[in-house]
Amino acid sequence: MATTRSLSDLAQLIHSRTTSIETGLKAANLPPPSFNATAPPALPLSRELEEVRDELVEALEELRALVLGPVGHLFTTMLPMPGLTATLHGIYRFRIAQNLALDETVSHSVLAARCGLPEPDLRRYLRMATSLRLFEEPEKGQVSHSVASAFLASMPAANDMLGTLIEEQVPAGLALADALQQFPGSEEPSEAAAVLGQNGGLPTATKGKVDKKQDFYASMSDDPERVRRAASAMSIAAKIPSHSVQHFVEGCGWAESCPRKVVDIGGSEGKLCKALLEKYNAIEEAMSLDRPEVVADVDVPKELEGRLTFGGYDFFEEQKVKGADVYLFRNIFHNWPDKYAVQILRNQIPALKRGARIFVNEACLPEPEATKLVTNRIAWASDLIMKMVFNATDRSKEDWYALFAKTDERFKVVSITTPPGSAMSIIEVVWQG
Ligand SMILES: C[S@@+](CC[C@H](N)C(=O)[O-])C[C@H]1O[C@@H](n2cnc3c(N)ncnc32)[C@H](O)[C@@H]1O
DSSP states (O other): OOOOOOHHHHHHHHHHHHHHHHHHHHHTTOOOOOOBTTSOSSOOOOHHHHHHHHHHHHHHHHHHHHHHHHHHHHHHHHTHHHHHHHHHHHHHHTTTTTTSOTTOOEEHHHHHHHHTOOHHHHHHHHHHHHHTTSSBOSSTTEEBOBHHHHHHHHOHHHHHHHHHIIIIIHHHHHHHHHHHHHSTTOOOGGGSHHHHHHTTTOOGGGGTSSOTTOOHHHHTTTOHHHHHHHHHHHHHHHHSGGGOTHHHHHHSOTTTSOOSEEEEETOTTTHHHHHHHHHOTTOOEEEEEEOHHHHTTOOOOGGGTTTEEEEEOOTTSOOOSOSOSEEEEESOGGGSOHHHHHHHHHTTGGGOOTTOEEEEEEOEEOOOOGGGTTTTHHHHHHHHHHHHHHSOOOEEHHHHHHHHHHHOTTEEEEEEEOOTTOSSEEEEEEEOO
């Protein structure tokens, strides 16, 4: 059971961790954090200071909850929820951030006219938003950007992520309980909350035109704007340092024993293969496989010609590239429930030689820890998104062992490691068939 820290212990910890961060920023000649629109949008903290920051945020939230008292904490969490969702949606729909120049201060009435909103309605969005430090009200009735709203205004992909969260995932979250009641224990992507919500509560499969693994992306494929927005939102993840392919490249252990032939399944535009080929000269051949339409127009950089190829492959069919040393799966399995993850893996078996290795590079759910409630919240939230959107799951260490064991007993999980600073783990598996 969690031990509750005393208010003064928490306050002391907050003071000491804050001092460490201030000192670290000064030593690196970085400006102090600020909400000002011209401030840097991210704090470039060292890995050690990021850990200090996580501890600080954990203590701040614990202290806040304690001093509000249980009911105060519950109500201050619960009550703003509908208004918060409505406000974020309004900011997205009426392009409130984009309608305000980065360096200007205007009246609510001027911004309301630009957004096509009655002034009182814009004001209620803005007041709620300002309480979240999105926008500022430097004088009553005036509005300017804060650094967070300026970021939203100037980064189209961040705005697309807001749109995807608020228009796709929030409704899916509300449909999840219905989906769980309608299809208890379902492992069919076509019965995921996000898909049901779009089809009037009926799984696409019952309409007799698609198979049950028809997923959320397939269900939106006739709407180019939704497809574009989802892809753009995903492109943000690739830019986050903790999601960089370099964590795999440095952490896979290939400096000691490097494979000659590598196949990346669901490799998209080939980023991982490219990074591996650049680092490991001993790799003679890397193949990046994905659905034919994804790889149709991808170019091989001149310097990698002869070592890198792209190929069309549906991982629900048997693997045709036989005898490679390594088969890679990066961010593939969390989109699929076990029923289909097992099929994908079994489809590789005919291609595997004894000793071939499978590497999975994907999030590994943390152990529940009372001292990491805030840090781990993103992991729990991401797992819920996988459930509501794909009827799928993020997996813990135990889940990874169980998945390979039920796929085939000849798979042996060798190790599950997480490189420092990486949001994703490396799961190494050897084929002993
Ligand atoms: C989440 S993305 C991961 C992309 C890449 N591995 C990475 O980590 O950036 C999932 C990838 O799986 C591919 N994919 C989805 N269904 C597939 C299928 N049936 N066969 C092969 N690839 C598929 C998608 O096109 C996409 O590139």
